[in-house]
Amino acid sequence: MAASRSRLHVLLLSCTRCSAVRLGQPLLFDQQYRTISLSRSSTFQRCFRTIRQTTCNQCLDHRLQSSPRQQELFQIEPSRAYHISSSCSGSSRVESSNDAAVQDSYRLVESEMSTLCDSIRHELSINQGELGTIVRYYFDGTGKAFRPMVVMLMAKACNFHQQTEQLISDSQRNIAMITEMLHTATLIHDDVIDASDSRRGKDSINLVWGQRKAILAGDYILSIVSTILARIGNPEVVSIMSQVVEDLVRGEFMQLGSKEDENERFKHYLDKTFKKTASMLAASCQSVAVLGGCNDAISHIAYQYGRNLGIAFQLVDDLLDFVSSEQQMGKPTAADLKLGLATAPVLFAAQQYPELNPLIMRRFNQEGDVETARSLVAKSDGIEQTKILASEHTKEAVRLLQHLTSSNVQQALMRLTQELLTRQK
Template identity: 40%
Template sequence: MEIYCICSMQVLLLMATALNVHIPESVGGGVGDIVTTELRTRQQSIAEITEMIHVASLLHDDVLDDADKRRGIGSLNAVMGNKLAVLAGDFLLSRACVALAALKNTEVVSLVATVVENLVMGETMQMTTSSEQRCSMDYYMQKTYYKTASLISNSCKAIALLAGQTAEVAMLAFEYGKNLGLAFQLIDDVLDFTGTSASLGKGSLSDIQQGIVTAPILFAMEEFPQLHAIVYQGFDNPENIEIALEYLGKSHGIERTKELAMKHANLAAAAIDSLPESNDENVIRSRRALVDLTQRVITRNK
């Protein structure tokens, strides 16, 4: 669920530079010179808060999933135990709340509070899903937004609000983060079937072994309705996993998932292209980098 190859802090700092088009350029060089020190500091705080929430969610997820590795490294819960992992996540969330309160911006506080709510809602949806919901692409995409895309989308919007941007520009920032997050997760779903344990840092087929039905299987079910019966039965039986993989191999599930990821990546790039024009080279470079990131999401192999 995490944007690891593309650090959320990197995205948000690029977004800050890409949106701070009304701040006069100060004396000196460097990409940060187009913004005032105070604004840049507040926007960097959003990036730090986002990263703390992100890491806290990973620590809690590993406990819930009983994971023993995180990107090829022993997870904190496996090394130090569940109690310490939960407390570490709670500590990061508390520090994020303190930093958020210091910004004294009620709209930004509301956005980030919504993120935390969405993370819990997404995890709850995954844990309590019915057989019918597991077969629904709409349900899957909503869960994916809550678990993966809400954090980066609302944080991008917060960056825009702190810069004093219009509601329209703030929504474009939100759309960029939302579609970038969805594209990332869709490719992650593909890699769970096509990647190796070494590249992913987790066992291949991790999701389906946990009974989690993702986009490639959902698309395969559209081509082979008989796969519904297997999904309804669940994947506690290894034979059901083998049957599902056989159907997936005969389907266009992987290709269609990649196509859907590309669609969201293109929507993210379009959001950046729709921002008000600027002649500032730093703004232009940052926007170009944000567009480039949408392609990195699609072409990554880990």
């Protein structure tokens, strides 16, 4: 118990408004302060005020006059959190419920999703030569397209909340498209950096066309993304989405380094996770809310929902890298360790088995390091701790969704979020 408590210290913070100390999102604060210090434009000054008023989620709840029931999240005991999360994991029944949740959600945006891939290919068809062939290569309709699905559901939920009309506007659809394209452009560059030979069940672009063309093709997708974004014609949305590009790059830089101090190391990992995964979901959810005419409070909720979902998504991804088989994932497992990356399961395990620390610092680059790390993680409760952390974020995400008017889409998003913890691939 004592050990669990000290672990969760990492996640304690104080609210600047009500000066309460809570268990929760260290990134919430970091992210906001960074945004404030970097932005001088008038668009952001407006957001900045909103953010300051809503520093702590309870204060936000208060302002929105919602029920005190929401507070329970912050008082959750680690043991209870573990109990809750472990109750919905492992069994095959759960696996199918995850699939069912995804399928339910997919059905609600089916018509929009079915044309997404073609729309992207259309946008990337301006160039009819080799460049066009390369940039369309990964958009073959076989991707999970998890991100655009969430963005479209959020768009519908926001539209319903705002005007009891779910229809997704063209500009909101474009945000979903941008999200998938930007994600793919990142993968193309990441594969060069990580010297990866396969992606989405195919040979990677760098393997087929070489590193140089892969990088230039990634840049080309970014330019098309920026053009689509600009044509939406909303400077606030351009600001929100361009922050994602910066976060993605900074996240990639962070992945190169590791921290000596253990507490700092965990914060570093969470910060990286936010930048590499959650920032994109957060910003695109916020963008569709803004485009749906929602006020600052609601678009901030959309942002926070995406952020929590994104962090949970990545934590589960990191966890699956340890527990699932290569066949299930469609990519090699323990891939993170092989790349020298210490993710949540290892960082938690290192608190029980300090002998992992030198391995983390040398990025598992010696013979046998990867195997040692895997077996120590299996012996430790690193997997469970990661699951607890992920469940904290999904619960927070679900809680935030309750601020939106109840609808079938909102319910589907909730279910999708809850079932995220049980996904197997």
